Amino acid sequence: TTIEHSYMHCWRHKTPLIYRATSQWFVRMDAPDVDSQGVVATEPAGHTLREAALQGVEDTVFYPTWGKNRLQAMIANRPDWCISRQRNWGVPLPFFTHKATGELHPNTLELMEAVAQRVEQGGIEAWTQLNASELLGAEAADYVKTTDILDVWFDSGTTHMSVMRGSHADQLAWPADLYLEGSDQHRGWFHSSLLTGAAIDGRAPYKALLTHGFVVDGKGHKMSKSKGNVIAPQQVSDKMGADILRLWTASTDYSGELTISDEILKRVVEGYRRIRNTLRFLLANVSDFDAAADMLPVEQWLEIDRYALALTRELQASCCADYDNYEFHRVVQALQTFCSEDLGGFYLDILKDRLYTTAPKSTARRSAQSALWHITQSFVRLLAPITSFTAEEVWAVLNGQADDSVMFQRWHELPALAGEGELLARWALVRAARADVTKALEAQREAGKIGSALQAAVEIRCAGDKYDALAALGEDLKFVLICSATTLVRDEAEQVVATPLEHAKCERCWHVRADVGANAEHPTLCGRCVSNLHGEGEARTCA
Secondary structure: OOOOOOOOEOOOOOOEOOOOOOOOOEEOOOOEOEOOOOOEOEOOEOOEHHHHHHHHHHOOEEEOOHHHHHHHHHHHHOOOEEOEEOOOOOOEOOOEEEOOOOOEOOOHHHHHHHHHHHHHHHOOHHHHOOOOHHHHHHHHHHEEEOOOEEOHHHHHHOHHHHHHHHHOOOOOOOOEOOEEEEHHHHOOHHHHHHHHHHHHHOOOOEOEEEEEOOEEOOOOOEOOOOOOOOOOHHHHHHHHOHHHHHHHHHHOOOOOOEEOOHHHHHHHHHHHHHHHHHHHHHHHHOOOOOHHHHOOOHHHOOHHHHHHHHHHHHHHHHHHHHHHOOOHHHHHHHHHHHHHHHHHHHHHHHHHHHHHHOOOOOHHHHHHHHHHHHHHHHHHHHHOOOOHHHHHHHHHHHOOOOOOOHHHOOOOOOOOOOOHHHHHHHHHHHHHHHHHHHHHHHHHHHOOOOOOHHHEEEEEEEOHHHHHHHHOOHHHHHHHHOOOEEEEEEOOOOEEEEEEOOOEEOOOOOOEEOOOOOOOOOOOOOHHHHHHHHOOOOOOOOO
16 A cells, blocks of 8 residues: 655755654753752752743743743743754864763863863864863773754854853843844744743843744735745835835734735835825924924913824824834824824814914914924934934934934923813814814815815804814814804704805915905905904914
């Protein structure tokens, strides 16, 4: 009978393998801890390597959290650690074993130190060229010099000694704040580092572990040159810029596989362009603003500016927390939502009228600029860890080509805000009403009755907290709704009605008003534009 079955093959050469049983060196997982004299340790009392390693898992923070169960199961169920390999290159096991008994030389620790000193002076060849008699004298005839090398995972697993407390001790702390690698390292570097740390120090050499998935193509397939689906990072950087590559990396949830394709990168570019356009608007509108001379106290800001500050405070708090937890995709999502919805889709859209029509040094405009300055200072810092080059570009404009870097800054200290919760709740109602108004205006636009929202008047019927929130805006309600006239009616039956206006359009502010041309000297301007240009200027309280 012929039986077809799977068989071990070399992963690189794709050829069959023949397994041969050989003697190896092992680290015992379940033997009590002993000192150099073979005496069972008392601190911690008789702990085994497995117990110490499992305690190390308990004391470690995992990102994502499922990594804990995976590593814990591997440690709990693993066999003794085979640390020897039979290869021609690698870190040698500097052992001498008795020809008859196979036992290690009784002075193995001293011999290892002697070998280490020779290797330090002459390189690894000092061991390969060493004659046993040089260290053992007459005993050399009874001992065999080991030719095995260390498992390479033992090499990498002891970097907390050789690097963190060795070559880079003056630059790195021990234990490390974070070890980060791919998910395969639960059985690799994370694992061997934990075992060596538990053996040497009785604890893990790290405080936290971060595990990420692997990059796959848009269909979830592993990248392979033979499949032709490889997207080289250098090509992305050269074609689209390093910040696009960084933004894609940060925007992808690394707890699973990281998907990349030309279509995905195209969406990343669109998101980046939105961020960049927002930054251009912010920089343009604080270009004539000197924070030292022109900044207004928060108490003097218009209410919508204080609301924008409250949103920025929320954004900064959430992003800082997400950065602390390495949730970079949540940071990107929050920043993009802030750009598109809170700023571009609401605040900045409303702000344009005030920025462009009120007097340059008026309280109304300085209030807006005060808010924009703080928003920009916070936003550029929040972007810096992700789109570093863009942040540096913005920082240079903000600070007049100063020598310092945005990377040297702390998070921006935003002003405190009284009644922040109440402010956020009230403006949430305003934004909900604005969404209803936008739908009504869009219906008029699709019907061909208006070209823009400023050609319409809006009547809003509502009651309760929504009515109170809208009524509090007074004459500024039309600026929030971006229409030329508003009527607010208290009515339990909510309704929004938009109607076209028949008045003339002011060529400066584009509002459609009955008083356009009322001033003979300025026949194309409305009354408020005449006041803003040649009079005391309009009074704005909320928006």
